[in-house]
Amino acid sequence: MRQVVVRRLLALDEAGMLESVHVRIAAETAGVSVRTAWRWLARARKGQTEPVYRRGGFMLAARPEVPKLLAAFEPGPGAMTDQGTVAWCEENIAGLEVSRHGLAGHHSPEDRPEELAAAINAWADRHGLARQ
Known part of the structure; x- marks a missing residue:
């Protein structure tokens, strides 16, 4: 798009x-x-067709080999993300996997902790990342 x-x-x-x-x-x-x-x-x-976003030297747009997870919740009261933000992340962050979940507010981990933990654990398992 x-x-x-x-x-x-x-x-x-x-x-x-x-x-x-x-x-x-x-x-x-x-x-x-x-x-x-x-x-x-x-x-x-300026002819910059491929965006590169840096955070602490890490290039999100240029590292598809580094798996990333975004837990997206349906926006509730005080939510900090919306569908547009999630769509932007999907378009601009290489190697991103989005797990979609139900309604949550500003503090998603407090609103839906079990669902978030399950998503993180499943993602880590799919990518062979060890849990300690």
Whole structure:
């Protein structure tokens, strides 16, 4: 979805027809914030088609051989993630596995501890990661 959105925004931009309403519609379509859509466009303008996200020197987008798990809960009161955030993670983090779960609020581990533990244990088993 991201690539389609960026290509269309870039085409409008290059034709001198891009307006903020286009970016807003593209963001809604992609399930991301308007600010994120503008960032995508800014990177595309610089020729950066493959994003690289660094955190402590670790490149999330460039390391598919490193397994990663995102436990995604249906957003409840005070939730910190939503479907758009999960979709962004799936699109931008290489080697990511998403486990989807029911309703949880701001403190998902407190709301659904058994479900979260089971997801982590199953993921670790699938990837041959030893539990201590």
